[in-house]
Amino acid sequence: MTMPAFELSPDEWTAVLLSLRVALVATLASLPFGIAVAWLLARGNFWGKTLLDGLVHLPLVLPPVVTGYLLLIAFGRKGAVGAFLAEQLGVVLAFRWTGAALASAVMAFPLMVRAIRLSIEAIDRRLEQAATTLGASRGAVFRSITLPLALPGIIAGMVLAFAKALGEFGATITFVSNIPGETQTLSAAIYTLTQVPGGDAAALRLVVLAIVISLAALVLSEWLARRAARRLHGV
Amino acid sequence: MLSVDVMKTVGDFAIQAKFDVPSGATVLFGPSGSGKTSIINMIAGLMTPDRGRILCRGRLIFDSGARIDLPPYHRAFGYVFQDGRLFPHMTVAKNLDYGRKHHRLPYDRAAHERIVDMLDIGHLTQRRPGTLSGGERQRVAIGRALLMNPQLLLLDEPLASLDAARKREILPYLIRLRDASGIPMIYVTHHVAEVRRIATVVVRLEAGRVLGVGAPETIAASTDDLEG
Numbered sequence: 001m002t003m004p005a006f007e008l009s010p011d012e013w014t015a016v017l018l019s020l021r022v023a024l025v026a027t028l029a030s031l032p033f034g035i036a037v038a039w040l041l042a043r044g045n046f047w048g049k050t051l052l053d054g055l056v057h058l059p060l061v062l063p064p065v066v067t068g069y070l071l072l073i074a075f076g077r078k079g080a081v082g083a084f085l086a087e088q089l090g091v092v093l094a095f096r097w098t099g100a101a102l103a104s105a106v107m108a109f110p111l112m113v114r115a116i117r118l119s120i121e122a123i124d125r126r127l128e129q130a131a132t133t134l135g136a137s138r139g140a141v142f143r144s145i146t147l148p149l150a151l152p153g154i155i156a157g158m159v160l161a162f163a164k165a166l167g168e169f170g171a172t173i174t175f176v177s178n179i180p181g182e183t184q185t186l187s188a189a190i191y192t193l194t195q196v197p198g199g200d201a202a203a204l205r206l207v208v209l210a211i212v213i214s215l216a217a218l219v220l221s222e223w224l225a226r227r228a229a230r231r232l233h234g235v
Numbered sequence: 236m237l238s239v240d241v242m243k244t245v246g247d248f249a250i251q252a253k254f255d256v257p258s259g260a261t262v263l264f265g266p267s268g269s270g271k272t273s274i275i276n277m278i279a280g281l282m283t284p285d286r287g288r289i290l291c292r293g294r295l296i297f298d299s300g301a302r303i304d305l306p307p308y309h310r311a312f313g314y315v316f317q318d319g320r321l322f323p324h325m326t327v328a329k330n331l332d333y334g335r336k337h338h339r340l341p342y343d344r345a346a347h348e349r350i351v352d353m354l355d356i357g358h359l360t361q362r363r364p365g366t367l368s369g370g371e372r373q374r375v376a377i378g379r380a381l382l383m384n385p386q387l388l389l390l391d392e393p394l395a396s397l398d399a400a401r402k403r404e405i406l407p408y409l410i411r412l413r414d415a416s417g418i419p420m421i422y423v424t425h426h427v428a429e430v431r432r433i434a435t436v437v438v439r440l441e442a443g444r445v446l447g448v449g450a451p452e453t454i455a456a457s458t459d460d461l462e463g
Contacts, residue, residue, distance in 0.1 A: 129281050130320040132307040134383055135337035140308075144333075148324045232324045 006205060014181050015189035016209060022097055022185055023165035026105035027158050030112060034157060038116035059171070060110040068174025071103055075175070099176040100183045104165035112161040119153020120146065152228045159221035163214055186210055236419050237261070237387065241277050241287035250274065250443035260413045260420040262430050264454065265440030271423040274440070275389050278421060279314050280307035291387055311338065313380030317392040319372040321364035327375050328360040334383025347382060353415070354378045354408055370401035374408065381416070390422045394429065406432055426460050
């Protein structure tokens with residue numbers, strides 16, 4: 001292997017950029033839901049809370065291929081939700097990159113919710129009480145106290161979810177298959193390359209890149225979390 | 236000015252308190268477990284009485300019979316907590332402005348400067364609560380409660396977490412506040428010295444009941460500090 005071997009081919013670039021896009025969209029689109037569910041689980045006291053908790057954590061324990069198959073049943077073109085989305089909103093998820101984003105978002109959701117929930121549970125509720133005596137309604141307390149104080153956990157949850165979404169394989173390939181340029185993410189591309197003769201060098205390049213991206217995400221999250229913590233307690 | 240008649244049972248502890256007090260500084264005085272903090276929290280709206288009525292300056296803020304229960308953010312009572320409870324992620328300036336902003340009051344520069352000067356906190360505005368001393372923190376907490384232009388100022392052992400020197404530092408500010416602001420105060424303590432210096436009326440509490448309401452001299456002479 002010579003140095004130019006590290007230049008990615010256009011197809012490899014496509015897979016890398018697609019993966020980043022899928023993981024980014026999955027993380028950002030699921031964030032509002034992640035915060036809402038984390039808040040409900042941390043603060044709510046309602047019938048069915050245990051059920052919601054179980055449902056959120058299900059993708060963590062189910063075989064990913066099962067999750068992918070369930071998504072295919074529900075969100076496929078003929079699935080209950082999928083047919084509705086396609087007819088009413090013109091949104092098709094099956095065998096599209098958006099479907100890959102949905103699959104990774106579902107798989108990453110438990111990690112995101114757990115991190116955010118822990119940070120909300122750690123907030124001193126007496127600060128929220130103080131805010132209500134100062135005229136802040138429940139919504140205002142949430143925006144001005146709860147959310148900023150939970151920020152380190154929200155960042156941690158986003159990075160965990162991003163990393164998980166980036167590496168998601170089983171549910172994605174089951175739900176949206178492995179179509180180059182549309183649904184072939186980094187992981188699927190590596191898998192495909194290991195199945196063809198002479199694909200080793202390309203697979204290795206993508207593996208190195210996957211490691212670099214993951215490390216960069218970790219470093220970034222560490223830096224963001226420190227910055228947020230400094231802002232919270234800080235000087 | 237303030238009329239309280241509340242019942243509340245928490246576990247096997249029952250509070251049954253009824254008192255009427257005029258403007259000025261009312262001290263709720265009693266030993267630990269007498270229900271002082273519960274009563275002030277019911278006035279603030281942070282705790283809901285099982286039954287009763289609370290009337291402040293002609294405004295009904297709680298009435299279990301009529302199903303009236305104003306949420307704390309509509310009561311407009313400033314509350315100074317024992318532990319300050321400044322928001323750690325905001326500067327002192329943002330903390331001070333929080334109540335005004337959320338009550339949607341216009342910014343009143345003169346009032347702001349008067350309160351900041353009285354509490355001597357003008358030099359702290361760009362600092363974070365984490366970097367303040369205990370005394371500074373409590374002064375900012377008092378300022379934060381005052382700047383929302385409260386109908387009533389509630390103070391729950393505002394000096395209890397401070398050492399003797401810091402107590403001597405804060406007490407004059409509170410006395411000046413009582414005399415200059417005209418805002419009625421409800422002040423919780425178990426220290427006779429604070430009762431003597433601050434109170435215009437004392438409500439004596441024990442085991443969730445009111446023992447008596449009277450002038451501060453009636454207890455100050457014969458009583459020692461009560462157990463925290």
